Amino acid sequence: MGQGLSGFLSYFGGGVSQAPSLDEDDKDIPEASRRYKTFRKHPELFDSRILDSWVAPELVEIVQACKAGFNCEPREICPHLREEVAGVYSFPCFTKEFISCFNEEIASFYASGIPARRPNSMNNYGVIVNEIGMRPMITEFQQKYIWPVAKVLFPKQASQFDDHHSFIVRYTASEDLGLDMHTDDSDVTFNVCLGHEFTGATLTFCGYMGAPDHRKASHVYAHEVGRAVLHLGSRRHGADDIASGTRMNLIVWSHNKAWRRVHRLRLSDDYEKEEGPPDPVCLSYTHDRDYLAYKKKPVGRAAGRNRAWCPPPGMEYEGFGDKDDDKDDAIL
Numbered sequence: 508m509g510q511g512l513s514g515f516l517s518y519f520g521g522g523v524s525q526a527p528s529l530d531e532d533d534k535d536i537p538e539a540s541r542r543y544k545t546f547r548k549h550p551e552l553f554d555s556r557i558l559d560s561w562v563a564p565e566l567v568e569i570v571q572a573c574k575a576g577f578n579c580e581p582r583e584i585c586p587h588l589r590e591e592v593a594g595v596y597s598f599p600c601f602t603k604e605f606i607s608c609f610n611e612e613i614a615s616f617y618a619s620g621i622p623a624r625r626p627n628s629m630n631n632y633g634v635i636v637n638e639i640g641m642r643p644m645i646t647e648f649q650q651k652y653i654w655p656v657a658k659v660l661f662p663k664q665a666s667q668f669d670d671h672h673s674f675i676v677r678y679t680a681s682e683d684l685g686l687d688m689h690t691d692d693s694d695v696t697f698n699v700c701l702g703h704e705f706t707g708a709t710l711t712f713c714g715y716m717g718a719p720d721h722r723k724a725s726h727v728y729a730h731e732v733g734r735a736v737l738h739l740g741s742r743r744h745g746a747d748d749i750a751s752g753t754r755m756n757l758i759v760w761s762h763n764k765a766w767r768r769v770h771r772l773r774l775s776d777d778y779e780k781e782e783g784p785p786d787p788v789c790l791s792y793t794h795d796r797d798y799l800a801y802k803k804k805p806v807g808r809a810a811g812r813n814r815a816w817c818p819p820p821g822m823e824y825e826g827f828g829d830k831d832d833d834k835d836d837a838i839l
């Protein structure tokens with residue numbers, strides 16, 4: 508062992524050696540961005556500026572309070588910042604003006620027919636917005652709005668942000684329904700809902716990667732249009748199936764290169780034994796060795812359990828029993 512988790516903690520990519528770095532996925536492929544230029548509807552989305560009229564006044568207040576030196580007690584920062592559960596925070600983020608501009612732009616990108624790489628292997632309809640030319644605008648938003656807040660809430664992981672991987676996800680009843688449990692290849696994840704109308708499609712949180720309660724349920728967050736949620740990338744989470752309508756979210760994975768160089772969890776030293784059997788809602792079909800001991804194979808899910816690694820050998824809870832991965836007809 509002794510292998511860093513970077514390869515397989517992310518659901519992104521196919522396996523250890525395929526997990527992309529930001530350098531690969533965003534910067535070196537300007538093709539979609541170059542081709543999309545003539546289709547742009549809102550050129551201001553491709554500038555390195557954030558218009559005041561885009562940002563919810565509540566977020567401006569939160570940022571001011573964070574800069575004024577309040578500590579990480581959300582109540583002391585500002586009433587607009589809500590602690591959903593320890594380590595998961597939400598706040599009003601974008602105005603209707605931004606949302607309608609952004610959504611029109613994404614619709615225009617889809618209509619252009621320009622091929623886009625998908626943000627991850629489990630998402631067939633998202634778009635990496637950095638690749639279509641929005642990186643400068645997102646960088647500005649990250650530095651001016653996400654970072655000051657994240658730095659107060661997650662001082663170590665957000666001591667600096669020097670890169671980001673930014674993308675949209677989209678779910679509808681006839682396309683992708685949701686997203687399997689996973690952790691993000693980010694230090695801090697920002698996730699804002701940009702519409703449209705939908706029911707279901709909540710976001711379920713479990714514990715931190717490698718902690719004894721990694722696969723214990725901790726919170727169900729109901730997305731609201733315009734509201735953002737902020738959490739560490741190492742927090743296990745998954746998007747519950749949408750029941751009706753369409754949900755689209757913009758997600759920014761912020762990276763702190765210095766922090767991750769030193770602190771990335773290593774299987775051999777930092778991982779702790781699980782405290783007990785997982786809560787079924789926290790199970791990941793893609794990543795968990797014992798998934799089929801508790802749940803049936805999800806309907807319509809392509810095979811793809813060859814990366815199942817959790818819990819790592821030696822870290823299993825009492826009573827753990829590996830099930831045959833090929834068996835689809837398990838209990839529950």
Ligand SMILES: O=C(O)CCC(=O)C(=O)O
Nearest residue numbers: 676686691698710746756
């Ligand atoms: O759909 C969501 O709200 C979360 C998606 C997500 O966790 C991801 O794309 O990493």
Ligand SMILES: [Fe+2]
Nearest residue numbers: 689690691744
């Ligand atoms: Fe995620």
